[in-house]
Amino acid sequence: MALTPSDVKKIARLARLAVAGEDIPAYARNLSNIMGLVEQMNAVDTREVTPMAHPLELPARLRPDQISETNQRELFQSIAPKVEAGLYLVPKVIE
């Protein structure tokens, strides 16, 4: 399946990725080739097959509802791009 430059822009937006305008044609070409490879899957009829999500197919393990981690806010925020008063700062969201 061939992806157009406008498909690429749409997917990049969905994936929250800024892609430079001059790079879009190369992405369109490479992604089309990858999807071409993926299309080979259609050669097999899988109507009767149960999907396999995971190699182990084990049920999720449960644990007692007890506190196991301590608060390490200062340590974690020491590597953050921008913090103030214990909060992570981002550009203004509400005017």
Add this chain to the structure above:
Amino acid sequence: MHTKTIAELSRALKQREFSSEELTRACLRRIEKHNPALNCYISVTGERALAQARAADASLAKNEGGALTGVPIAQKDIFCTKGVKTSCGSRMLDNFIAPYDATTVERFDAAGAVMLGKTNMDEFAMGSSNETSFYGAVKNPWDTAAVPGGSSGGSAAAVAARLAPAATGTDTGGSIRQPAALCNLTGLKPTYGRVSRYGMIAFASSLDQGGPMARTAEDCALLMQVMAGFDVRDSTSVDKPVPDYTATLNDSIKGLKIGLPREYFGAGLDGKVAQAIDAAVKEYEKLGAVVKEISLPNTSLAVPVYYVIAPAECSSNLSRFDGVRYGYRCKDPQDLLDLYERSRGEGFGAEVKRRIMVGAYVLSAGYYDAYYLKAQKLRRLISDDFKRALEQVDVIMGPTAPTVAFNLGEKTDDPVTMYLSDIYTIAVNLAGLPAISLPAGFVGQRPLGLQIIGNYFDEPRLLNVAHQYQKVTDWHTRTPKGFE
């Protein structure tokens, strides 16, 4: 000292032939000398290493410690190391000092091993040549015009050039086995769930598995003894006793049933690699193994299926990198969307962005059933192929990669060609099986690997079968020129 295997180093340290500090200093000197040409380390942690070495020497002086006490190793830069930069080969994490240790790091520290540094890798482990790293390509010590393989290319080059006696790797589609093959090493991808993924930066969570890369199967057994085991912090870790991996290395393999899948010897396999693999199989026959042709009929679907499932999982896993709490943030974001898009756009390299986009596409409304669900169904067929085959034979053998190492830059323009270099390794991850790659010959000066695939949790047998081959061959003892 640098020519010794881990098993030999362990004995020498216990007999005080040299101290861990002397050994560590020798390794650090070799890194200083050779790393600029090979680029296999992203970070060298000399002070941390020497402190660990002195602590190991103190234990050894009291006749304490285990097999790895005082033995230096390198960690792939995908494993979080507290207080040390953990970049995952990406600009996104170039400034990331991990606030905690991965379970694998914690276990090696507790075993008394010495961490020399963090090795280079394809960005977020996405690549087969180590060329997608933000820190530049790694060169293959056997031929510096060649790639070392990937994604654990830095680990492979470091061990091959004797800049570390062993290293850790991770394997999502072949990232331990393929670089091991291309650099003449022994590399084990364990059964999914055998080694904890806690603190191992996630690429595709249903495929990722950490494992050892070393010169011999015996060394891999010693490393596995430390790495394997249940971890309550990894929800997919398997709670199953860990066997003694060295105990069965010397078992006879007389009567071992080897399956050769005809699909692994068809078009696309280099003729000289095929010859070397045939010769290795003959060696096994001499050791008393019985060879049988088998079929894995859905082999050709493994790469297409993988390039739906792995990108889908990666697009979800990598959504955590948003420029807010840690990692790269773009300059002067205009609003929140601009912050997300430019931090990610500038922080990730081209291959990572391609895979995130493929993942976002195959998971998007209207395409989910056609791609993601379809791939999950085919994953079952691929896995069933192995189940059927492993009812008839004990292990499956074939080449690890279709060719020896290709040249730097040879496949960077065409992602699909690059993807096809993992054709024999990828299906194993989809099924979750263990597999080992071991040195089995050369084409010119470039090495190649024999892959042995086993049943779930049958790592002891893989290590045994590999060790028996290494007792009668000397491929694994060869050292690249200039690094003797």
